[in-house]
Amino acid sequence: MLIDSLALPQDLRTLDDASLIQVADELRTELISLVSQSGGHFASSLGATELSVVLHAIFNTPEDRIIWDVGHQGYIHKMLTGRRDQMSSIRQRNGLSGFLRRDESEYDAFGAGHAGTSISAAVGMALAFKKQESERYVVPIIGDGSLTAGMAFEALNHAGSLDLKKFILILNDNEMSISKNVGALSWFFSKAVTGQRPTAMRKQFKEWHRQGYIPEFIYKAIDKAEESAMSYFSEASDLFEVFGFRYIGPVDGHNIPALKKALLNAKLQEGPVIVHVKTVKGKGFVAAEKDPLKWHGVSPFDVKRATFTKTAKGDAPPPPPSYTKVFGQTLVDLCKADDKIIGITAAMPSGTGLDMLEEECPEQFSDVGICEQHAVTFAAGLACEGYRPVCAIYSTFLQRAFDQVVHDVCIQNLPVVFALDRAGAVGNDGETHQGLFDISYLRPIPNMTLLAPKDEDELRHMLFTALKHNGPIAIRYPRGNGIGVSLDKPLELIPIGKGEVLRKGERIAFLAAGPVTYTALEVADAICSQYGINPTVANLRSVKPIDRKLIQQIGRTHDYVITIEDQTLIGGIGSAVLEVLGEEIDESTRPTCLRFGALDVCTPHASQKEQYAMHGYDAASILAILQERLRPVFGQSLSDVHLSGTRLSA
Known part of the structure; x- marks a missing residue:
């Protein structure tokens, strides 16, 4: 070649x-x-x-x-x-x-x-x-x-x-x-x-005019004719x-x-x-010429057949639907029941799941282009007139409209729903697309409510709840497929500000929100089977307002409180839990708190699982660190458990 x-x-x-x-x-x-x-x-x-x-x-x-x-x-x-x-x-x-x-x-x-x-x-x-x-x-x-x-x-x-x-x-x-x-x-x-304009000719005419070879009225006439022609063309x-x-x-x-x-x-x-x-x-x-959207970002494919390579083997069941798909379908169902609901996207209908709404309820769909700031204030205007806008925006892109969230939505306490797709570690798109900061930048804003579903079914109920809420509310959910839970339950309200205890135990308590709640359950199972200690696991669900009563109760009855989050540790869920423990429980009886989440570094491109391990909040890393930090509790030496990958350093 x-x-x-x-x-x-x-x-x-x-x-x-x-x-x-x-x-x-x-x-x-x-x-x-x-x-x-x-x-x-x-x-x-x-x-x-x-x-x-x-x-x-x-x-x-x-x-x-x-x-x-x-x-x-x-x-x-x-x-x-x-x-x-x-x-x-x-x-x-x-x-x-x-x-x-x-x-x-x-x-x-x-x-x-x-x-x-x-x-x-x-x-x-x-x-x-x-x-x-x-x-x-x-x-x-x-x-x-x-x-x-x-x-x-x-x-x-x-x-x-x-x-x-x-x-x-x-x-x-x-x-x-x-x-x-x-x-x-x-x-x-x-x-x-x-x-195209004749650049060389224009420069020559300009020079001749400067030297006096072309009278002023002729020069102006030529220039005007050129401008008129270009306006036409x-x-x-x-x-x-x-x-x-x-x-x-x-x-x-x-x-x-x-x-x-x-x-x-x-x-x-x-x-x-x-x-x-x-x-x-x-x-x-x-x-790709026929369907550039489908071929914008691709997985491996067969060049001759122009078909994507299947990774499933044999008779393996299909994977669970993605959080994006579950959100999109739920929004369609809710829009069909209420014509006041409007779905808004900033040039990402397929990426956010709103392509389903565009197809089935086009009058309740709005694509504003790559204009996140406008999307948020546009939603605020709709909310002022009795509509229920749902802004479906990637977590990383909502950063571009922070002032509008504060100034146009939250200060006025308008009922705008923010559906934050790709919250948490996002994988191979790398550092520019991580959704690791939304809890930190949304939690301090007055009037903002922030929810994090543990699985795709809880996402359905949270969207239903958000559309009944009379104020700004955000739901954060990750990239990728759901857990695989049933999706056939009737929609019901999730109590805002209330967590749920999934596993009642003693001494050690895990507090989490989002799908990492299942990571907490996995680590708790490992601790129980290896050491005979039965940890408590709570799904916080509501990041703001956080369930202070539940945190106090757990803090007073456990020696160790461990938080897990798919978000930066600075200003995240662990910080919120520490605030409650520090304000409500005397230092002499306060439990030891260990936090697991994203470190203070830019997260490079890798798979999502690799990124969890880099930051140390995958199940294997958490268990290994706890075995080292909680030796007095476990009463024996460190087991042969290895970190699944090299960790980042803050």
């Missing part, structure tokens, strides 16, 4: 168009083979193959800064920048990140995993280079889905006022984010047609030129000669430029 003979990316700058086309074809074929074995973000990178090749051929990377928004489309970029032989490790523990990371490569100018950040970072870099009188280019690449984020327009507004000379913004327009784009902006882009140019950007495009993002011409043209401009590139998500793999 040609790519095997090249020193990448620098040799790309010596190749003709035919050779660059060959490189792109070889990389696309290799990417399909690699991701079919490892899984990962697939369709976006396929769609950005030619763009990635041309960017590294035109710009002097890494000195010139290329900034990929989110990073879903960055796999070809990784292959071109010294990581091709490591791609099989992507999204695996100790392997390559599925996103861009500054500490992974000097070619990754800015790390990201959330949408809409690239332009802001690029403006900062470009201004720094301007102050340094540097000739380096800054090239952010943002998708049309990410451009719906308000932060992107804040950055455009700022950039246009700074007179940035080496700033080329690329709009990768595939009419998709993860799901199909929504809103007036996506309609606007779909109306755009080609309209490209509606998109109007939008960006309001912000002070020169517009080039749209350009076929899979036509390498056209891409090169457009980017070389952009480099001739005197101010900030936007190059509008039209691409096809999933380009080069027919199944």
